[in-house]
Amino acid sequence: MNVRRQCLVIFILLFIVSSFCGGMAATNIANQNLRKKTEGKGFGSINKTVLRGGSCILGGRASSAFQQIITYDQKTGLHRVEYDSAIYMLKAELDANLQVKHSEWQTTNSALIKRLGHDKRVTYYDPEEEVLKIEYYKGDRIKEAKKFSYNKDILDSDLIYLYLNKILTTDNQGATCDILLKSRGLKINVAFHQLSTKDLLDFTPQYSFLEEFRGFAQKIGEEGEELDVYVMNLTGVPKLLFPHKYYLAFKKTTPRQFVAYWGGAPKEAEFTFIE
Numbered sequence: 001m002n003v004r005r006q007c008l009v010i011f012i013l014l015f016i017v018s019s020f021c022g023g024m025a026a027t028n029i030a031n032q033n034l035r036k037k038t039e040g041k042g043f044g045s046i047n048k049t050v051l052r053g054g055s056c057i058l059g060g061r062a063s064s065a066f067q068q069i070i071t072y073d074q075k076t077g078l079h080r081v082e083y084d085s086a087i088y089m090l091k092a093e094l095d096a097n098l099q100v101k102h103s104e105w106q107t108t109n110s111a112l113i114k115r116l117g118h119d120k121r122v123t124y125y126d127p128e129e130e131v132l133k134i135e136y137y138k139g140d141r142i143k144e145a146k147k148f149s150y151n152k153d154i155l156d157s158d159l160i161y162l163y164l165n166k167i168l169t170t171d172n173q174g175a176t177c178d179i180l181l182k183s184r185g186l187k188i189n190v191a192f193h194q195l196s197t198k199d200l201l202d203f204t205p206q207y208s209f210l211e212e213f214r215g216f217a218q219k220i221g222e223e224g225e226e227l228d229v230y231v232m233n234l235t236g237v238p239k240l241l242f243p244h245k246y247y248l249a250f251k252k253t254t255p256r257q258f259v260a261y262w263g264g265a266p267k268e269a270e271f272t273f274i275e
Helices: 003-019 024-028 034-038 110-116 157-167 211-223 236-241
Strands: 046-057 062-073 078-085 089-094 100-106 120-126 131-138 141-149 175-181 186-197 227-234 246-251 258-263 270-274
Touching (some): 046 211, 089 157, 100 157, 186 236, 211 270, 227 236
Antiparallel strands (some): 046 270, 062 078, 078 089, 089 100, 120 131, 131 141, 186 227, 227 246, 246 258
């Protein structure tokens, strides 16, 4: 997969993760390569990064601060992620190539459970079948199980942010890609293009009712900082069924920092930002 196509995949997955309540953790990584960012911080062979921010989902009906802890074991090459918020929790383990070995996502938010139809999903890689298996639970009962081919060209929507720094570029040409949306158990095709703006409220006025988003957008406007915004939408027939877009904002400075994402159907809109 070339760099441009990978870049799209990342931005897309960041959105998907959040927009379908499947993995807002995607918004936690900022701008530096994970391994470089954690090197030499005094943890010996175990490097550690702690990131914080805030998010709201379901049109603002639920909101929470979050904390994410990422550790990287230089000896084993394993990454571990622990994401904690009042909305959901996520634990995951990835190999040296950032491919998922195992992850567990869980929520107690009743509105989110009603929307998704499950309160827990367990994902693991089966090396014999060379597939990624996802089990969906409601309480102690497994509701459904799915499996997908899994290789370097397929990215995990719950953890997509980990790939950002490998492929982030300033290329503003459009692109398309397929992603695995784990919260829905779907493989979808998306497209994105890049724009710049200092006025996020004017850019997407349909989301101004979200208090968190409005406060963030007003602050950006007062500071007069222009952001690169990657606009993403579905393609083909799914686009006709779901015409709403998603937006991912980055600072223009180098290294480029991911600062926020928002979008989706206004009544179900979501917004996430990095502190």
